[in-house]
Amino acid sequence: MSNGFSDHMIKAIRVHQYGGSEELQFEEIPRPQPGEGEVLVRVHSAGVLPIEWKVREGMFKKFRPLTFPYIPGSSLAGIVEEVGPGVTAFTKGQAVFGRTTYGSYSEYALASADFLVPLPVGLTFDEAATISGGATTAWSALFEVGGLEAGERVLIHGAAGGVGLFAVQLAKWRGAEVIVTCGTDNVDYAASLGADVVVDYKQARFEDAAADVDLVLDTVGGETQNRSFEVLKPGGRLISLVSQPSAERAQERGVKAMFSNKLPAVDALSKIAALMADGLVKTHVGAHFQLAEAAKAQDLSQSGHGRGRIVLHLAD
Numbered sequence: 207m208s209n210g211f212s213d214h215m216i217k218a219i220r221v222h223q224y225g226g227s228e229e230l231q232f233e234e235i236p237r238p239q240p241g242e243g244e245v246l247v248r249v250h251s252a253g254v255l256p257i258e259w260k261v262r263e264g265m266f267k268k269f270r271p272l273t274f275p276y277i278p279g280s281s282l283a284g285i286v287e288e289v290g291p292g293v294t295a296f297t298k299g300q301a302v303f304g305r306t307t308y309g310s311y312s313e314y315a316l317a318s319a320d321f322l323v324p325l326p327v328g329l330t331f332d333e334a335a336t337i338s339g340g341a342t343t344a345w346s347a348l349f350e351v352g353g354l355e356a357g358e359r360v361l362i363h364g365a366a367g368g369v370g371l372f373a374v375q376l377a378k379w380r381g382a383e384v385i386v387t388c389g390t391d392n393v394d395y396a397a398s399l400g401a402d403v404v405v406d407y408k409q410a411r412f413e414d415a416a417a418d419v420d421l422v423l424d425t426v427g428g429e430t431q432n433r434s435f436e437v438l439k440p441g442g443r444l445i446s447l448v449s450q451p452s453a454e455r456a457q458e459r460g461v462k463a464m465f466s467n468k469l470p471a472v473d474a475l476s477k478i479a480a481l482m483a484d485g486l487v488k489t490h491v492g493a494h495f496q497l498a499e500a501a502k503a504q505d506l507s508q509s510g511h512g513r514g515r516i517v518l519h520l521a522d
């Protein structure tokens with residue numbers, strides 16, 4: 207990690223203690239300088255992921271305590287401002303997107319060169335900021351953890367969300383039969399993503415539309431997760447992105463059930479970008495906010511409903 211800072215001041219959101227969205231402070235900080243293997247990105251767009259309000263509230267403080275202050279955010283898209291020693295894959299002025307561990311709610315963010323890829327032609331910065339933590343999560347859960355195969359039947363909960371919208375399209379691309387759940391306002395949207403069967407969870411029970419399922423992708427948790435055991439065929443897989451499913455229920459039903467927070471293989475970003483550049487996978491930006499409005503953006507994310515990914519738009 208670089209400890210270097212330039213004398214330029216930049217705007218960033220910082221959190222100084224666990225708490226509500228009022229803890230997202232809009233501040234001036236020195237611009238960081240890239241160290242070995244790092245790239246400094248002028249951030250044009252940053253994705254707003256549900257994990258960020260959970261971290262801010264301290265939901266993971268027992269397992270992964272934070273050092274304050276920190277800059278929230280991991281997904282970013284922007285322009286390379288400067289490269290650190292040893293970086294040969296990128297040059298100043300290049301449009302890139304990917305993931306940072308240093309915080310993306312900032313005018314400039316450091317990222318490891320390993321977690322960035324060139325922005326495909328035809329994709330906007332806002333669109334690209336929806337990929338990390340959305341498409342990459344869906345890719346990892348369905349393919350790397352779930353081993354989804356062509357011809358299998360998959361049930362995807364939360365089809366209109368930032369992960370779900372990619373999961374539906376990627377599962378169809380793989381050749382699976384896709385059943386999804388979403389709220390009434392998102393039924394037409396979920397169908398437009400290619401879902402074979404759309405269940406409006408406010409009007410119907412998914413158990414009545416799905417049986418003998420090979421793989422359930424749970425992005426909702428709670429009751430939805432518990433009820434999902436019923437629709438799996440023996441030997442099926444339940445993969446939750448929200449919480450560890452019951453091992454007892456899994457054993458009773460003869461299925462595998464696991465929580466996944468696995469990051470995808472490094473080449474997933476470029477594979478997904480290629481699918482998007484070819485028009486095979488689309489994204490949806492649900493709402494835009496300015497950097498100074500990060501609290502409003504996280505409050506909306508925390509509502510747990512809506513369509514697509516929320517994005518902080520910092521520059522055109």
Ligand SMILES: NC(=O)c1ccc[n+]([C@@H]2O[C@H](COP(=O)([O-])OP(=O)(O)OC[C@H]3O[C@@H](n4cnc5c(N)ncnc54)[C@H](OP(=O)(O)O)[C@@H]3O)[C@@H](O)[C@H]2O)c1
Pocket residue numbers: 255256257339340343363364365366367368369370387388389390391392407425426430446447448466467468507510511512513514515
């Ligand atoms: N473990 C990991 O690595 C990982 C990675 C990414 C995300 N996650 C977690 O996965 C969850 C989803 O993430 P996300 O980014 O997709 O969130 P999101 O963009 O906020 O989307 C959540 C979606 O869930 C839908 N929904 C809410 N209640 C539902 C229900 N009872 N049945 C079906 N759909 C329902 C909402 O749609 P409606 O408006 O239609 O209700 C919304 O579209 C979050 O808890 C997040 O923290 C985990």
